[in-house]
Amino acid sequence: MSIVLYDLAGADPDLRFSPYCWRTRFALAHKALPVETVAWRFTDRDAIAFSGQGKVPVIRDGDTTVFDSWTIAEYLEDQAPTPTLFGGPTGRAHARFINAWADSVLVGGIARFIVHDLVDAIHPKDHDYFRSSREARFGESLEAVQAGRDQRLAAFRDLLLPIRLVLRRQQWLGGAAPSYADHIVAGTLMWPRCVSRFTLLEADDPVSAWLERVLDLYGGLGRRAKQV
Amino acid sequence: MSIVLYDLAGADPDLRFSPYCWRTRFALAHKALPVETVAWRFTDRDAIAFSGQGKVPVIRDGDTTVFDSWTIAEYLEDQAPTPTLFGGPTGRAHARFINAWADSVLVGGIARFIVHDLVDAIHPKDHDYFRSSREARFGESLEAVQAGRDQRLAAFRDLLLPIRLVLRRQQWLGGAAPSYADHIVAGTLMWPRCVSRFTLLEADDPVSAWLERVLDLYGGLGRRAKQV
Numbered sequence: 001m002s003i004v005l006y007d008l009a010g011a012d013p014d015l016r017f018s019p020y021c022w023r024t025r026f027a028l029a030h031k032a033l034p035v036e037t038v039a040w041r042f043t044d045r046d047a048i049a050f051s052g053q054g055k056v057p058v059i060r061d062g063d064t065t066v067f068d069s070w071t072i073a074e075y076l077e078d079q080a081p082t083p084t085l086f087g088g089p090t091g092r093a094h095a096r097f098i099n100a101w102a103d104s105v106l107v108g109g110i111a112r113f114i115v116h117d118l119v120d121a122i123h124p125k126d127h128d129y130f131r132s133s134r135e136a137r138f139g140e141s142l143e144a145v146q147a148g149r150d151q152r153l154a155a156f157r158d159l160l161l162p163i164r165l166v167l168r169r170q171q172w173l174g175g176a177a178p179s180y181a182d183h184i185v186a187g188t189l190m191w192p193r194c195v196s197r198f199t200l201l202e203a204d205d206p207v208s209a210w211l212e213r214v215l216d217l218y219g220g221l222g223r224r225a226k227q228v
Numbered sequence: 229m230s231i232v233l234y235d236l237a238g239a240d241p242d243l244r245f246s247p248y249c250w251r252t253r254f255a256l257a258h259k260a261l262p263v264e265t266v267a268w269r270f271t272d273r274d275a276i277a278f279s280g281q282g283k284v285p286v287i288r289d290g291d292t293t294v295f296d297s298w299t300i301a302e303y304l305e306d307q308a309p310t311p312t313l314f315g316g317p318t319g320r321a322h323a324r325f326i327n328a329w330a331d332s333v334l335v336g337g338i339a340r341f342i343v344h345d346l347v348d349a350i351h352p353k354d355h356d357y358f359r360s361s362r363e364a365r366f367g368e369s370l371e372a373v374q375a376g377r378d379q380r381l382a383a384f385r386d387l388l389l390p391i392r393l394v395l396r397r398q399q400w401l402g403g404a405a406p407s408y409a410d411h412i413v414a415g416t417l418m419w420p421r422c423v424s425r426f427t428l429l430e431a432d433d434p435v436s437a438w439l440e441r442v443l444d445l446y447g448g449l450g451r452r453a454k455q456v
Contacts, residue, residue: 090315093394093403094322100393101329165328166321175321 002034004060006048009039010121010195014226017121017194019107020069022187022222024057027073027180029218031080042126069187070099073180085180098173098181101162106188109156110200116146117196121228149198156200160207167206171213178217186214186222194227230262232288234276237267238349238423242454245349245422247335248297250415250450252285255301255408257446259308270354297415298327301408313408326401326409329390334416337384338428344374345424349456377426384428388435395434399441406445414442414450422455 005028008018016022016037028035040047040056051058051067058067059075066075077085077092086092115134119142122130131142138145163185166173173181189211192200201208215223233256236246244250244265256263268275268284279286279295286295287303294303305313305320314320343362347370350358359370366373391413394401401409417439420428429436443451 084318087318087321088316089403090312090407091318091322093315093398093401093407094319094326094409096397097329097390097394097401097409098322098325100390101325104389104393161332162325162328165332166325169324170321173321173325175317179318179321181322181325 001062002036003028005035005037006040006056006058007037008056009041009123010228011123012121012226013039015121015194015228016225017118017191018056019102019110019188019191021057022190023069023180023183024059024072024187025221026183026187026214026218027076027085029221030083030085030178030180030183031076032083033076033080041123043129070096073183077180083177085183087174087179091179095179095181095184099184102184102188105159106185107191109159110188110192112145112152113149113156113198113200114146114192114196116142117198117228121195153200157202157205160201160205163210164206167210172210178214182214186211190222190225194225197228229290230264231256233263233265234268234284234286235265236284237269237351238456239351240349240454241267243349243422243456244453245346245419246284247330247338247416247419249285250418251297251408251411252287252300252415253449254411254415254442254446255304255313257449258311258313258406258408258411259304260311261304261308269351271357298324301411305408311405313411315402315407319407323407323409323412327412330412330416333387334413335419337387338416338420340373340380341377341384341426341428342374342420342424344370345426345456349423381428385430385433388429388433391438392434395438400438406442410442414439418450418453422453425456 005021005024007016007021007025009016025035045054048054048056048058051065053067055067057069057072058065059072066072073085074092086095119127119130135141163173170176172178173185192198201211233249233252235244235249235253237244273282276282276284276286279293281295283295285297285300286293287300294300301313302320314323347355347358363369391401398404400406401413420426429439
């Protein structure tokens, strides 16, 4: 029986762009677990009320409901230990740092480049919720948040230096093989890739070359993903 | 036979403050390996010429010479697998990200708070080398680099957010037990602790509480360390 994933979608139901849902998509594919995705919009609270909260990713695995991308990754690793996402308890603990870094530095950094592009991608019924919640978070209009992004690009790229240093020495963030660390960072980068035409990474950045490798994993799951 | 560690020292030979040598000290203590340290100054190039390069940490283990803190940690893990520093290949690969983050974000961030304090701590014979090499790196005088540090403190503390997020969920960066990830970050924080009276961390920061726990490890190795 397939695992059901409630997956953030745009106006186009095939446009899937959540940085957290992509972490889960990659983790499920890594485990070769069959998945059936359900297109979900920000305001579809009732559809996931069974999970006791209001955000995706949420998965249903038979009678079990799990939400939050990190918790889902731990659940999948515990249910189906191989192929491993974490490589043991220490690898899991260290991956939590990479997850925390991606959540704070990477998601926060990318948001200011694409948050207004997101308005054009999301379902019209989500517009009011999205704009009011995000403008409250940033304390200014979405137009103002995204303004001047060309001038901020070099500083954003500097934030990726730790990834670049790692990729000088190993092919994947997981070492000789992809791990959940790759899913965390690549899943986060699927977000701008899918909803914005803005170029965040330079073509000759080693991070770009690594992302291309991730896009080819799991039968090209990331590469086939719809983009605006 | 003890491993010999060439360890950066100040004018006071008991003042040991290198963020990289501290990573090695903690890793050796984690492995319960006996160590004999040799006080080394920046300009003592001849003393470590046998290593083929000019920086510490350098260790001699019988006939084997290893330099660079990351390479030393890998060597120790391969020679004496338990107690583990990395918890396997994936844990090692993920620790490399934490090492890269500490080298770029943390060392770079801390340097601007303490680089002028370092002048008072290092051996007089190192003064010319230290000032000229660091001023070339920063492109301004050490006084200018360190100026206005009170105003930059909040931004520095924000950089520690990923650590804070991890420590909400686990006691150590290594999870239920300390790993080399703890040594990387705590070793880096030993640097300002030993050479400067400037308070980088707030007392009620969870990072402070965790650092206190690290200071108590290995018989209080970190806590006993000489401070200016």
